[in-house]
Amino acid sequence: MSEHHTAICPGSYDPVTNGHLDIITRTATVFEHVIVAVVDQPLRKGKTLFSADERKAFLDDAIEGLGLEHVEVETFSTLLVDFARDHGATAIVKGLRAISDFEYEFEMNQLNRKLAPDIESVYVMASPEYSFLSSTGVKELATFGGDVSDLVPTMVADQLAKRIQRP
Numbered sequence: 001m002s003e004h005h006t007a008i009c010p011g012s013y014d015p016v017t018n019g020h021l022d023i024i025t026r027t028a029t030v031f032e033h034v035i036v037a038v039v040d041q042p043l044r045k046g047k048t049l050f051s052a053d054e055r056k057a058f059l060d061d062a063i064e065g066l067g068l069e070h071v072e073v074e075t076f077s078t079l080l081v082d083f084a085r086d087h088g089a090t091a092i093v094k095g096l097r098a099i100s101d102f103e104y105e106f107e108m109n110q111l112n113r114k115l116a117p118d119i120e121s122v123y124v125m126a127s128p129e130y131s132f133l134s135s136t137g138v139k140e141l142a143t144f145g146g147d148v149s150d151l152v153p154t155m156v157a158d159q160l161a162k163r164i165q166r167p
């Protein structure tokens, strides 16, 4: 087994989208072990719609459906680099969609690098079909009764409809 075999795919995943699953699947082709790390309370994004356990359950279901056996899901409420170290990970993998993601990711990269220079952050470019897709956009569509069935796993679409669709 190579030295650099475990990667963390961190995120809020509120909720997971098909774009996230694309990034996770592609990360799993590069690393031998992938841990999808669901942050309990994302400070910068305010209160989540779904609890950490609900967000984890969506990911568990989707990842099982994709047959990704070397990918597991955990929740965390510590510094990301501490979580990565505790799990022997040497890489943090994040998806990048557009230039608009860059500033946010660049700042987190610098903070994480200052705390843990030994853990490298790696960026996977969104596939074109998902370059517009975000959890926020999905929640907005669902709130106003839009069809999100092409954008998220079926379980998520069902739960979104129950949780937020206006009458």
Ligand code: PNS
Pocket (backbone or CB within 6 Å): 010, 011, 012, 013, 039, 042, 043, 044, 045, 078, 079, 080, 081, 107, 108, 111, 112
């Ligand atoms: O999907 P997101 O919202 O971009 O993911 C954000 C995440 C989970 C990567 C970020 O909130 C995070 O790392 N939280 C843990 C706290 C931490 O380590 N912060 C320092 C880096 S700014």
